[in-house]
């Protein structure tokens with residue numbers, strides 16, 4: 068099914084568009100034209116040597132060997148000439164292949180870099196809609212398909228030179244025989260076309276199966292803990308085996324096609340052409356003297372005429388694959404719509420950290436509204452907490468505020484200015500986001516805190532770690548701040564990762580903190596460290612915090628209770644409890660003693676009322 072989709076897609080690219088894609092792909096070759104010109108010169112030289120070598124032998128055979136005129140000096144001269152020709156051939160082959168590979172590999176490197184750069188700028192909406200596996204495939208598989216695509220051109224280039232040069236010489240020597248050889252060209256081209264038509268289906272099917280195999284492997288590595296926990300090993304192994312079987316079957320089909328058509332058909336035609344050529348020379352010899360060396364050289368040119376076809380047949384399928392891969396890569400490179408854009412002349416800076424939402428609405432897919440009419444103000448230094456059941460829209464508010472997604476109606480203001488008036492870099496710098504589970508990058512603790520920003524000194528890193536009290540666990544690590552971190556940071560507990568991410572945020576000195584409180588179970592000691600870290604980070608900073616445990620945001624200046632994307636209640640902890648509404652219910656559910664807590668607080672504030 069997926070295979071059908073893929074080949075249907077290949078077919079569905081209109082011819083004009085295919086040429087356009089090829090044209091765009093050629094642009095990547097432009098900066099490396101020196102290498103490509105070198106390759107063309109090499110290919111031309113190769114074609115020349117391929118003509119010259121049989122010619123040298125022909126002269127030697129017909130002028131000296133058969134006429135008994137050979138002397139040692141002549142033999143040595145011809146041997147030297149032939150050896151020089153062979154050396155030149157090796158050199159031309161090297162120049163042609165090296166130049167071409169270098170040019171194409173550099174072009175591919177540029178392509179991968181651009182693609183990766185583009186992916187980094189795409190909005191989250193793109194990533195929501197595109198499976199990670201397929202993005203990885205664009206950057207790795209598709210760019211390596213492009214390598215095959217470039218090679219097709221090399222094959223075509225070398226093949227054409229060889230075909231044309233040998234035909235021209237044949238035409239000069241024996242025009243009629245040359246035309247007989249030429250008569251095979253339409254048959255050859257038909258075989259090439261037919262093979263290409265047939266094999267591209269088989270080939271694509273094979274690649275599809277390989278991709279499925281990769282996906283299965285990826286899935287089983289990423290989900291290994293779930294697989295083991297739910298004892299899915301057998302199912303996964305069976306699925307992998309089935310896909311592997313399918314892959315083998317498609318490989319077999321490919322091998323069958325190749326064995327049948329690839330070399331054999333061309334060889335058959337070549338032998339037929341040889342028979343025709345030899346018969347023609349045989350007939351000619353009945354009337355005129357035909358020199359043996361000439362026949363030898365001529366048959367070598369016939370071989371030069373036919374040989375490139377096998378290569379071309381083998382490679383042509385990559386042409387279409389290259390266009391498909393190219394079109395998919397360009398779809399990423401041309402993708403503009405999803406990345407939230409700032410105003411062109413955005414240059415404001417965040418100085419106070421006031422945040423205001425004015426009647427903001429938002430839909431992830433641009434259609435189904437998730438946030439409705441969200442309005443609130445967080446004055447500089449204040450804490451606004453977002454609470455609500457799962458799926459009520461808390462993270463979505465943060466997502467639009469961080470400009471991961473473009474919001475619909477309404478306005479988001481920072482320091483009373485439109486959020487789009489600030490350059491993205493300013494927003495990323497001054498809005499410090501701390502997520503539930505923070506990602507750690509391959510490197511060490513220190514680089515993960517400074518986030519590879521070389522302007523941040525070791526002292527600042529350590530200071531930040533101390534500030535959020537992450538230093539106590541870091542000091543115990545082997546290598547301390549230089550302790551290795553593997554991608555994802557899975558060697559650390561979620562509490563430790565949180566503390567590192569706090570340090571990472573603090574060191575950047577943001578004006579506004581955006582927190583997604585961790586729900587994971589963390590031991591009491593780390594929990595206390597985290598709460599203390601949060602308290603310290605919040606000091607003097609505007610904070611927008613998603614809170615799952617209501618006890619942690621009792622001191623917030625404003626609590627927004629969300630339900631189905633709407634703010635249904637707002638106020639301070641005490642005000643909301645007094646309301647006996649949604650917040651009260653949630654609080655009671657969590658503590659089981661909301662009213663008691665309220666009572667406690669009342670007594671705390673006013674001890675004499677207890678009597």
Ligand SMILES: Nc1ncnc2c1ncn2[C@@H]1O[C@H](COP(=O)(O)OP(=O)(O)OP(=O)(O)O)[C@@H](O)[C@H]1O
Nearest residue numbers: 195431432437455456457458459460461462463464
């Ligand atoms: N990337 C997304 N694409 C489409 N819909 C989404 C996406 N993320 C969230 N939603 C939907 O938006 C709604 C609000 O989700 P959101 O994550 O904001 O809720 P939340 O209150 O943060 O929930 P939780 O407490 O579970 O994190 C949900 O219905 C959810 O299915």
